[in-house]
Amino acid sequence: MALHFDRAEFDARRDRLLIEMSERKLDALLIFAQESMYWLTGYDTFGFCFFQCLVVKADGEMVLLTRSADLRQARHTSIIGDIVVWNDRQGANPAVELRELLNNLDLLGMRIGVEYDTHGLTARNGRLLDEQLRTFAKVEDASDLVARLRLLKSPAEVEKVKRAATLADDAFDAGLALVKQGADEAAILAALQSAVLAGGGDYAANEFVIGSGADALLCRYKAGRRKLTKNDQLTLEWAGVYHRYHAAMMQTVLTGKASKRHQELFEAARSALLACEKAMTPGNTFGDVFDAHARVMEIHGLTKHRLNACGYSLGARFAPSWMDPQMFYNGNPEPIAPNMTLFAHMIIMDSESGCAMCLGRTYLTTEAEPAPLSRHGLELIVK
Known part of the structure; x- marks a missing residue:
């Protein structure tokens, strides 16, 4: 057995x-x-x-x-x-x-x-x-x-999620090493997936998201690959998976030189994610986490460029989605409690400028502020 x-x-x-x-x-x-x-x-x-x-x-x-x-x-x-x-x-x-x-x-x-x-x-x-x-x-x-x-994870489940988070970090390291002008999305995607499987992990409950250029503004997987150009944007959303438990991450990586707009969007995304962290504490609700995200986006004039949800619970999931039902959206009364594993993603898609900026990671909730499960920081990455 x-x-x-x-x-x-x-x-x-x-x-x-x-x-x-x-x-x-x-x-x-x-x-x-x-x-x-x-x-x-x-x-x-x-x-x-x-x-x-x-x-x-x-x-x-x-x-x-x-x-x-x-x-x-x-x-x-x-x-x-x-x-x-x-x-x-x-x-x-x-x-x-x-x-x-x-x-x-x-x-x-x-x-x-x-x-x-x-x-x-x-x-x-x-x-x-x-x-x-x-x-x-x-x-x-x-x-x-x-x-x-x-929704509430046992100590044994938390260990599975932490192992998944390590695999997510390993995948990012493997994929990021290939990002440069002329790099093929196919090779980057293969590196992400290979790192998870080679590390003893599993297939994710849905496809990893990869898109550069205009496709960087998409937050779903689609068929077709392209090669990165000199000044490009690459949006990635992937997960480490261990015994079906998921730890997701999301990041937009730039090649060449960061535009002023990209820098503005990154600062907004980072500020919004940090605001969500402060709200992701017992006594607050899933709706409160979304509101923290929405306030920051409004301050930066990005309300029309954000999504109507900014994350969700993660755990052991099966195709076609790694998302659990409990989501960060307006008015969700689900209370935050210790020992939840929650993915918060800041997704900004500015179709007017053609710029994308996404930033997200998985957290373990505690009696106080949540613990990020990734070893990676929150920096704008330009290759």
Whole structure:
């Protein structure tokens, strides 16, 4: 069995979940989010793109319904002892088999929570599920239950994130060494990814972002590569990943000579990030962190060039995104608490001047100000 945590860790997570289920008066929880399954049991796969469900009863009993391709995967990577396979065939409706499983577990007429808000449950499969549960049980949306438990990291999880942060720094060092006039984005991207994998890390839950020239104003990955010019801008967003735990970083690097506009944008980005650090303390909320960012951007006259969110929680995530649901945006009441791993990114895209400037790193929250997990400082990098 290939587990990345000891059994006591998983037992503690299960106990936290059962307490929450009891408070919500849930007789069972249907888990469809792969990160929830991984957190609770260690189960690690990419088969979540097909229908599968981990049933957790209020007494702690767990049963996984999955495909034959993931049977051995579940046995090898998780603590799940009871695994039921639904059969791939023309016209198959796995939701019917899930209902039969729930009936066998004596859950008819019970109160059941469902993780709807996940890419592990497509809209079509969700409709099939609802059709089967409509007259079977009392159903409620419990999408936030495990996600909020995952927000606070255990000491063992913090160690995973710190290892991921080291890999993120190593990746930046490897990629930065190649940045110069004439450098190929492909080589830089390969260096970033290679450093993470060579260091014992994993693939990230989404693609690394790389873009130079006009593409530096994009904060999403896109296909296609170019070579850097004499006076260029290169936006990078990447993550160190260890046992699925992410520590993200973001930086715009310049070649040649920094323009006055780039210098102005960097000062704003740095000031905003430092303001977010001061706000990222217990007693404040995720919304307060965003407001700190927004105030600095407004002072610098950059409101129309910033985004409407400036970061989010990080943890063990699966494709297609490494972002956890809790984000820094206006009015988010989620409280800051110790032992969160949070990524704050200052993204400034000035389409009028054609200049980009991004700066971001991952933090571990404490009883006071957060601890940056990167060994790199906050300097404007010109190569």
